[in-house]
Amino acid sequence: EPEVTQTPSHQVTQMGQEVILRCVPISNHLYFYWYRQILGQKVEFLVSFYNNEISEKSEIFDDQFSVERPDGSNFTLKIRSTKLEDSAMYFCASSDGLNEKLFFGSGTQLSVL
Amino acid sequence: AQSVTQLGSHVSVSEGALVLLRCNYSSSVPPYLFWYVQYPNQGLQLLLKYTTGATLVKGINGFEAEFKKSETSFHLTKPSAHMSDAAEYFCAVMTARGGYNKLIFGAGTRLAVHP
Numbered sequence: 001e002p003e004v005t006q007t008p009s010h011q012v013t014q015m016g017q018e019v020i021l022r023c024v025p026i027s028n029h030l031y032f033y034w035y036r037q038i039l040g041q042k043v044e045f046l047v048s049f050y051n052n053e054i055s056e057k058s059e060i061f062d063d064q065f066s067v068e069r070p071d072g073s074n075f076t077l078k079i080r081s082t083k084l085e086d087s088a089m090y091f092c093a094s095s096d097g098l099n100e101k102l103f104f105g106s107g108t109q110l111s112v113l
Numbered sequence: 114a115q116s117v118t119q120l121g122s123h124v125s126v127s128e129g130a131l132v133l134l135r136c137n138y139s140s141s142v143p144p145y146l147f148w149y150v151q152y153p154n155q156g157l158q159l160l161l162k163y164t165t166g167a168t169l170v171k172g173i174n175g176f177e178a179e180f181k182k183s184e185t186s187f188h189l190t191k192p193s194a195h196m197s198d199a200a201e202y203f204c205a206v207m208t209a210r211g212g213y214n215k216l217i218f219g220a221g222t223r224l225a226v227h228p
Contacts, residue, residue, distance in 0.1 A: 003156075004156065006156075009154075031214070033215075035216075035218075041220065042218050042219065042220045042221070043157075043203060043205075043216075043218035043221070044218070045215055045216065045217070048215060056215060091156065091157065093157075095214055097214075100145055100147075100162060100164060100207055100214055101159055101162070102159075102214060102216065103156075104149075104156040104157035104158070105156045106154065106155050106156040107156060
């Protein structure tokens with residue numbers, strides 16, 4: 001089965017630093033998403049992206065966050081100035097828009113020190 | 114607004130025993146409901162989904178779930194647990210439909226299976 005690929009699997013950064021989390025969605029998919037899970041809490045929706053623009057974003061997705069599809073294959077999440085509370089597992093997902101199935105990557109564990 | 118509640122953050126069963134993971138939802142529109150499983154160091158994998166039609170849905174690995182509108186529930190069951198079922202299970206409700214699909218997840222239930 002096709003897979004969504006995320007890199008790196010673990011990222012450690014200092015508070016205030018910028019991080020970029022990378023995702024390669026399934027090649028024929030058109031809709032892209034980021035979710036995150038803080039340890040012990042729910043998986044939360046961050047943002048959805050279609051046709052090179054954000055479709056919807058949550059309250060969590062403030063000005064420190066941005067997404068980009070720079071080259072037609074990658075889908076990135078940037079956090080401009082990380083905070084301690086950004087420490088979480090970040091999941092990328094994609095869908096073809098034809099049915100309800102989202103394909104998730106294995107996640108990037110972000111630790112902000 | 115949609116929401117999902119999973120009762121029990123940890124469930125432990127013996128191998129061969131019935132697995133029952135509970136999920137209740139809240140939705141202002143007819144819900145689309147999902148169960149996802151996460152094995153260690155892997156992504157979220159779709160187990161099964163309910164959209165319309167038959168309220169008892171069967172998924173992969175012998176799991177099934179029944180949509181009960183009167184109880185606003187979508188509990189996940191498996192008649193006989195296997196060691197390989199040990200994982201974290203997430204119930205989710207879908208909000209937007211057609212085109213992009215947004216999921217609202219429950220907090221997850223970690224299933225342990227012991228010999």
